[in-house]
Each structure stands twice: as C-alpha cells, then as structure tokens.
Amino acid sequence: MKHLIFILLSLNLLQPAKAIGFYQPGDTLYIWAVSGLTLRKEASLKAAKLATIPYGTLVVAQNFGGGDKVEVEAVPGFTNSQGKFPPVMLKGSFAKVIFQGDTGYVFDGYLSKLPALKYTTHKQEKKPFFEEFGVWAKRNFGLVAAQKNGTWEYATPSSARWVYGNGFTVSCWSEKSAEIRTILPDVSLEEAFLIFNYTENYEWEVRHPSDNPLDYPWSFSKVNDYEWIFGNGICGYKILYLPHERLAVITSECSC
Numbered sequence: 001m002k003h004l005i006f007i008l009l010s011l012n013l014l015q016p017a018k019a020i021g022f023y024q025p026g027d028t029l030y031i032w033a034v035s036g037l038t039l040r041k042e043a044s045l046k047a048a049k050l051a052t053i054p055y056g057t058l059v060v061a062q063n064f065g066g067g068d069k070v071e072v073e074a075v076p077g078f079t080n081s082q083g084k085f086p087p088v089m090l091k092g093s094f095a096k097v098i099f100q101g102d103t104g105y106v107f108d109g110y111l112s113k114l115p116a117l118k119y120t121t122h123k124q125e126k127k128p129f130f131e132e133f134g135v136w137a138k139r140n141f142g143l144v145a146a147q148k149n150g151t152w153e154y155a156t157p158s159s160a161r162w163v164y165g166n167g168f169t170v171s172c173w174s175e176k177s178a179e180i181r182t183i184l185p186d187v188s189l190e191e192a193f194l195i196f197n198y199t200e201n202y203e204w205e206v207r208h209p210s211d212n213p214l215d216y217p218w219s220f221s222k223v224n225d226y227e228w229i230f231g232n233g234i235c236g237y238k239i240l241y242l243p244h245e246r247l248a249v250i251t252s253e254c255s256c
C-alpha cells in the first residue's frame with residue numbers, strides 16, 4: 001500500500017490538484033455547490049448577500065482565511081427505518097473572490113481546483129444525473145494506465161485498475177461482492193465527500209426519500225473528523241482522509 005501511494009503521489013506531480021487549505025492567492029477554483037454559492041459582502045455567514053455564483057463557475061481567489069472557521073450543513077440529518085442519522089457538515093473558512101465585478105467572500109468548503117462534474121436534470125422528478133467518475137477523470141486529467149483481468153461474470157474473480165494523469169486511481173475487485181477503491185492524492189475530505197455525494201446521489205435521495213418499500217434507505221455515521229461511513233442496504237461506503245499523506249480514499253463494497 002505504501003509503495004502504491006508513493007507511485008500515485010509521483011504521478012500527481014504531472015498535474016497537481018491542491019486540496020482545501022492548500023490554496024494560494026491567485027489560484028483558479030471551481031464552485032461545487034449545485035444550488036450555487038453565495039457571495040457575501042463580509043467573511044461571515046450572516047453578511048449581506050451580493051450574488052449567487054452558479055455551480056461549475058471558475059473564480060480567482062484573492063486571499064484565504066478571512067473570518068471565523070465555520071461549519072455548513074451540506075446534507076440535513078434524517079430519520080428512516082434504519083434509525084436517526086446526523087447531518088453532513090463541511091468545515092471551512094472564507095475566500096475573497098471577484099465575480100462579475102463584485103468583490104466578496106464565499107465559504108471555501110465548496111471550492112476546489114478540480115473541475116466540477118457535469119450533470120443533467122430529469123425533467124419530471126428534477127433529479128440530477130451526474131457523469132461517472134471515470135468519464136469525468138479521463139476528460140479532465142487523461143487516462144495514463146488501465147488494466148483488466150477476468151470476465152466480470154458472477155462468482156468469477158475479476159479485477160481492474162485505472163490511473164489518471166493527476167494520480168487519481170480506481171481499483172476494482174469482483175467475485176461474490178464488488179469492491180472499489182478510489183485514491184485521490186491532494187484532495188481534502190470535503191472534496192472527496194462532494195464527489196461521492198454527487199456520483200451516488202446521496203443528498204438528493206436523503207432530501208427526496210423513496211416511497212417504495214423495496215428501496216433501501218441511506219445511513220450515515222461519522223467515526224471522526226477523518227472517517228465517514230455511508231450505506232444504502234446494498235452498498236457500504238467509506239471516505240477516509242489521511243492528513244500526513246494528504247490524500248483521500250473512497251471505498252465501496254456492494255453485494256451481488
């Protein structure tokens with residue numbers, strides 16, 4: 001594992017993607033808040049609103065760290081047949097940015113050097129459908145290595161691995177269950193959550209629970225500030241942040 005991490009960190013030098021907390025003034029960042037990110041007059045959640053910056057917009061950071069450290073509710077807490085679960089809170093501060101001639105402050109928990117995922121919205125239920133991780137990573141960073149073994153038939157061992165130009169890697173194993181490990185160098189816990197949240201439609205399904213008794217409800221537990229666990233009956237997910245290595249890992253295991 002340590003050898004793999006060393007290789008991935010070396011590959012990351014090809015196209016670095018810094019995490020929240022490692023940005024510098026002048027960096028170009030993307031907005032990852034689907035409903036848009038509020039531009040405020042001062043570095044405070046209570047400050048006057050100047051504008052809403054749309055999802056996917058590029059902004060240039062003037063400086064970071066303004067105002068107090070804050071937590072913002074990304075996904076509300078909820079109760080279902082599995083129990084009562086806490087909200088997902090994103091930690092951050094404020095960044096000073098310019099948007100359409102207005103200079104103000106935005107919560108930096110929804111900022112990233114990573115280009116935002118593309119998505120389309122279902123016309124009837126208004127459910128967003130985000131592109132797959134591999135499609136997004138290949139388009140933005142390029143695919144530098146791929147390996148597949150096995151037939152991917154039920155009860156037959158199979159494996160695959162994809163490595164992208166910025167060091168992102170996805171490894172898959174399948175036999176009686178399917179396991180996926182995604183390693184994200186220079187990505188924060190918050191950014192890893194946003195990737196998981198959108199690609200798995202976690203937030204949407206929490207806010208719009210299904211009435212179908214055959215659908216499995218979500219669960220969420222926060223082990224600590226570096227490890228979050230999610231589940232939906234069929235699949236279990238873990239987001240782990242390793243501060244010394246400065247990388248995030250998303251793992252999933254699904255029953256076949």
